Amino acid sequence: MINILGSLFILVGALFCFLGALGLMRMPDVYNRIQTGTKAVTLGVLFTLLGVGFLHPDWWAKLIAIGGFLLMTNPVGSSVIARALYKAGVQPWRAEGDR
Amino acid sequence: MSNATPKAAGHIDRHPSTESGLTLLVMVAIVWLLLTGSLAIQELVAGVLVTLAVTLIAYPRSGILGGVRWSFALPWYILVYLWVFTLALFKSNFDVARRVLTPSLPIRPGIVQVRTNLTSALGRMLLANSITLTPGTLTIDVENDLLTIHWIDCPPDIDLDTATAAIATDFEVALRRFVR
Structure with missing residues (x-):
């Protein structure tokens, strides 16, 4: 039972990572790609960690540490990439009507 | 809201202080506890030594951790x-x-x-x-x-x-x- 629950969480995590990857393919410019990449993959990895926590209950403390580091560093990385692009003068894509 | 500091729009203070060092100490201690995942006495003694050493080494750069409002809640x-x-x-x-x-x-x-x-x-x-x-x-x-x-x-x-x-x-x- 616990095994199935853990596997389900890992599956949901993989699904969110897939959505992030799909976003990378579909979005029109780099800022939107960073957006989908960061959010979906962060939650996807958190779900995966939760699933691993069900499969290996004695690892929970380390998994919390991993999740904490992920939440602190992942958005910072995305922000820094976006900031470098913005400072380099990359203009965001705009919808047709907004130009 | 009422006691917002007047330099809100300006420069951020990044000098280390006792308070930012304390934040660093607590964070390092929590990471140690999570990584060892154990409350055995040997682990705790080693943890105190490691935590103090890391805090002392990293203290000069701890200024960015300042600003926590300490309270029991x-x-x-x-x-x-x-x-x-x-x-x-x-x-x-x-x-x-x-x-x-x-x-x-x-x-x-x-x-x-x-x-x-x-x-x-x-x-x-x-x-x-x-x-x-x-x-x-x-x-x-x-x-x-x-x-x-x-x-x-x-x-x-x-x-x-x-x-x-x-x-x-x-x-x-x-x-x-x-x-x-």
Whole structure:
């Protein structure tokens, strides 16, 4: 039972990572790609960690540490990439009507 | 709100202090406890030594951790913030999923600015991180008290106050209870 629950969480995590990857393919410019990449993959990895926590209950403390580091560093990385692009003068894509 | 420091728009103090060192010490201790995952006496003695050593070595750079409002309710405030944050993270993921899966790709991106009342580097970092991980917004730059944000569904002709209310206020209320 616990095994199935853990596997389900890992599956949901993989699904969110897939959505992030799909976003990378579909979005029109780099800022939107960073957006989908960061959010979906962060939650996807958190779900995966939760699933691993069900499969290996004695690892929970380390998994919390991993999740904490992920939440602190992942958005910072995305922000820094976006900031470098913005400072380099990359203009965001705009919808047709907004130009 | 009433005791907001007058230098809110200006330079952030990043000099190490006893208070920022204490924040560092607590964080290192928590990481040690999580990594060892044990309360055995040998682990705790080693943990005290390692924690003190790491804190002493990293102390000169600990200034960016200053600004925590210490109180007995601190763990509770952090939990409340994590709850607000988790809800927003879920919302943002369903939002992203909806946009990615809709064939017409309903996005209307734009860049807006948001003003924060948080004055410490730690507070602004947490706010910028939260904004990046929540629905449709990505922090591009933090300059003094102005955050530049890429918004995936930006209403046309939005002004700074409206954008602040829509993007930052929820987090700021939760954050300001435990960080300056």
